[in-house]
Amino acid sequence: MWLFSGPLSMFGAKVQIALHEKNIDFELVMVSFTMKEGYAPKHPVLRINPKRQVPVLIDGDLEIFDSTQIFEYLEDIKPDPALWPAAPAARAWCRRLEHESDEVYFPDIIKLMQLWKTPRDPAAELARESAAAYYRTMESVLGDREHLGGAYSFADIAFYMAQLFGARMGADMTGETPRLLQWRQRMTARPAVIKVAGPMADYLRSQGLSVPAFLSPKAT
Numbered sequence: 001m002w003l004f005s006g007p008l009s010m011f012g013a014k015v016q017i018a019l020h021e022k023n024i025d026f027e028l029v030m031v032s033f034t035m036k037e038g039y040a041p042k043h044p045v046l047r048i049n050p051k052r053q054v055p056v057l058i059d060g061d062l063e064i065f066d067s068t069q070i071f072e073y074l075e076d077i078k079p080d081p082a083l084w085p086a087a088p089a090a091r092a093w094c095r096r097l098e099h100e101s102d103e104v105y106f107p108d109i110i111k112l113m114q115l116w117k118t119p120r121d122p123a124a125e126l127a128r129e130s131a132a133a134y135y136r137t138m139e140s141v142l143g144d145r146e147h148l149g150g151a152y153s154f155a156d157i158a159f160y161m162a163q164l165f166g167a168r169m170g171a172d173m174t175g176e177t178p179r180l181l182q183w184r185q186r187m188t189a190r191p192a193v194i195k196v197a198g199p200m201a202d203y204l205r206s207q208g209l210s211v212p213a214f215l216s217p218k219a220t
Helices: 010-021 067-077 088-114 122-142 154-168 178-189 191-206
Strands: 002-005 027-030 032-034 038-040 056-059 062-065
Touching (some): 002 010, 010 067, 088 122, 122 178
Parallel strands (some): 002 027
Antiparallel strands (some): 002 056
């Protein structure tokens, strides 16, 4: 099994964590990327994914892309340990949370990435406010539980990686959501998570880029 990702791919990191959590052997290929030239080499990222993005997974004759679809495949081929709940309603809820991390929360973080040179832009301020509102919602979702959907799941993996980029872009969690901060500490302590988030933090430092405080050596 081969996973094609990038050193700063939030979606690729999600898949890496899932593979480690499930103890699935895989070869990781970090695909170089520049804003001018895109991904290289052109095989297989551009050939397989019409969106021209990582992650791409190759398992024998199967070639798929999109982190959520890869999640589903991993759960099918190795259901233990489970990363989706067994009960239909609980599984649907976790799928919704995973989807919202990607499609409701993360677009605001992408907006902050686009406006990083002008953080006082009204659009950037609005994106930070939207992220803060999302954190408040997730604080309520978490409640007194250890994980977002009850048991540890893909929903936790997805939101952890998304909020890591939120923290980098100036939209970090605050003391307004104390339970969510504790959840993040528990997530960061997971071996599969730090195995992926740690090298990402090292790469950021090597490029002179900001690293979230919760990934500092003292924090971890």
